[in-house]
Amino acid sequence: MSFSTLGRALIAAATLSVTAVSPYAAQADTSYYSEFGARPGMNAVVKDFLANVLADPRISAYFTNANIPVLDASLVNQFCMLEGGGCTFNENMKAIHQNLGVTQAAFNALAEDLQKSMMAHGVPLPAQNDLLAKLAPMEHDIVTK
Amino acid sequence: MKKNQRSQAEMRLRCAQSAGFAVVVAAAAQCNMAAAQTIAPEPAPDIMAHVFDMGGLVTTGAVTAVGGAAGGGIVPWALIGGYTTQDQVGGTAFYTHVFLRNYQLATYGGLFALSDRVEISFAHQDFQLGGTGNTLDGKIFTALGLPANTPQDLLPHSLQFGGHYNLNQDIIGVKVRLYGNAVYDQDSYIPEISAGYEYHHNENVSFLRTIGTKPSGNEYYLAATKVWLNGIFGHYTMATATLDFTNSIQNGLLGFGGVGPKGPKAGYHVEPEFAVGYWINNNLVVGGEYRFMPHYQVLADHQVPGYGPLGDALSKSSDWKDVYVAYFPVKYLSVTLAYADLGVIASEKNQNGVYISATASF
Numbered sequence: 001m002s003f004s005t006l007g008r009a010l011i012a013a014a015t016l017s018v019t020a021v022s023p024y025a026a027q028a029d030t031s032y033y034s035e036f037g038a039r040p041g042m043n044a045v046v047k048d049f050l051a052n053v054l055a056d057p058r059i060s061a062y063f064t065n066a067n068i069p070v071l072d073a074s075l076v077n078q079f080c081m082l083e084g085g086g087c088t089f090n091e092n093m094k095a096i097h098q099n100l101g102v103t104q105a106a107f108n109a110l111a112e113d114l115q116k117s118m119m120a121h122g123v124p125l126p127a128q129n130d131l132l133a134k135l136a137p138m139e140h141d142i143v144t145k
Numbered sequence: 146m147k148k149n150q151r152s153q154a155e156m157r158l159r160c161a162q163s164a165g166f167a168v169v170v171a172a173a174a175q176c177n178m179a180a181a182q183t184i185a186p187e188p189a190p191d192i193m194a195h196v197f198d199m200g201g202l203v204t205t206g207a208v209t210a211v212g213g214a215a216g217g218g219i220v221p222w223a224l225i226g227g228y229t230t231q232d233q234v235g236g237t238a239f240y241t242h243v244f245l246r247n248y249q250l251a252t253y254g255g256l257f258a259l260s261d262r263v264e265i266s267f268a269h270q271d272f273q274l275g276g277t278g279n280t281l282d283g284k285i286f287t288a289l290g291l292p293a294n295t296p297q298d299l300l301p302h303s304l305q306f307g308g309h310y311n312l313n314q315d316i317i318g319v320k321v322r323l324y325g326n327a328v329y330d331q332d333s334y335i336p337e338i339s340a341g342y343e344y345h346h347n348e349n350v351s352f353l354r355t356i357g358t359k360p361s362g363n364e365y366y367l368a369a370t371k372v373w374l375n376g377i378f379g380h381y382t383m384a385t386a387t388l389d390f391t392n393s394i395q396n397g398l399l400g401f402g403g404v405g406p407k408g409p410k411a412g413y414h415v416e417p418e419f420a421v422g423y424w425i426n427n428n429l430v431v432g433g434e435y436r437f438m439p440h441y442q443v444l445a446d447h448q449v450p451g452y453g454p455l456g457d458a459l460s461k462s463s464d465w466k467d468v469y470v471a472y473f474p475v476k477y478l479s480v481t482l483a484y485a486d487l488g489v490i491a492s493e494k495n496q497n498g499v500y501i502s503a504t505a506s507f
Binding site: 103104105107108115124125126127129130132133134136137139140143145 | 230233261326328330373374378
């Protein structure tokens with residue numbers, strides 16, 4: 001009697017916990033990408049990020065000749081790929097940047113502008129830091145000066 | 146446009162070639178100015194703002210250890226101070242005050258950083274005995290078996306402290322980054338590695354001569370620092386391990402070298418040091434440090450009969466440790482609050498207390 005009560009309680013508890021956990025379990029499949037707000041969220045973060053960059057006197061001059069809509073789409077794609085959104089991105093970072101003379105200071109300024117935009121869109125810190133951690137080693141390819 | 150790009154590239158190449166170890170400040174600044182001019186043609190850029198631009202990605206390297214080097218409170222880290230990148234110059238200035246149970250330590254100084262490669266630092270320390278100086282005088286009488294009302298002048302002058310005695314030392318340091326970058330190298334487990342040297346000069350020469358230690362000494366260290374941007378719980382996390390090769394006693398406040406049964410000893414000790422940091426957010430870091438300290442004998446019995454027990458009491462020292470919170474209200478300013486435990490100093494036990502420090506970066 002007491003055993004079956006305990007059993008029923010356990011099943012009830014298990015059912016409850018599965019119900020409570022399942023929305024998170026679904027999110028976990030796309031890792032940090034969903035914390036950026038999936039496609040719409042990533043679009044908004046990148047749009048703001050580029051606006052920050054173009055308004056940043058430290059680095060805006062690097063983008064004088066850039067095709068901003070193309071760059072925007074490319075960054076959304078890259079960040080989506082890096083954060084587990086299932087996109088493909090196979091541009092060669094070294095080749096793209098080799099003639100730009102990017103300095104370490106410019107690289108850091110860009111990272112700051114990205115941070116500012118992620119902060120403004122309320123991206124959780126671990127998701128922000130995961131993207132930064134994936135972008136940071138690209139310093140070796142991007143900074144040529 | 147093409148031509149302009151090429152001339153920019155040539156300029157950068159020339160600057161990169163000159164940005165070696167011994168690059169002079171003026172040359173580095175000049176190159177940076179030139180680079181700033183070429184990338185931002187108009188309106189006229191604020192040259193100084195570009196030269197001293199805050200290059201750092203993470204709020205690291207903007208906290209200062211008591212020895213003057215960039216680090217935590219008591220352990221130097223491998224990071225070069227300030228926020229310089231490979232084509233910038235910068236620096237920091239700091240003030241630190243430690244309120245221990247019996248003493249206070251006031252320290253100020255600054256450092257100059259070149260191209261995220263070399264750091265040159267200076268620190269001045271005042272270790273204030275305060276009222277404890279009188280207590281120490283009493284202990285010396287007791288150790289020598291003299292009654293407490295013995296006239297002061299029966300003691301050697303160098304062993305009379307009174308109520309306003311300070312142990313002072315100057316520290317000049319240089320640190321060179323040898324390998325890696327703690328922040329960029331997220332795809333590797335290899336830390337940033339730097340080698341450092343500190344020259345200490347203690348101004349209390351006659352006191353140190355009496356206790357048998359030297360007024361100047363050296364510290365050589367090798368520091369390794371790693372920052373994980375997506376560290377514990379996805380927050381920035383830092384770990385530092387430093388190996389110190391030193392002959393300092395209480396970091397040089399009681400001199401260098403110590404005495405053996407046959408006279409002065411200059412033997413160096415190898416001491417490990419550790420520091421960790423965890424960024425609660427981009428403005429707030431918490432962490433701890435542990436610094437093993439060498440132990441030397443001072444004031445040996447053979448110098449003056451009867452000094453043995455006094456020397457033994459004075460020789461006791463402990464490892465230094467702290468837990469800290471560093472707050473960056475803005476990126477170029479840090480305020481560090483710590484609880485430091487320095488153990489036994491000059492025979493007085495439990496020297497722990499609050500450590501307050503501020504560092505400004507430029």
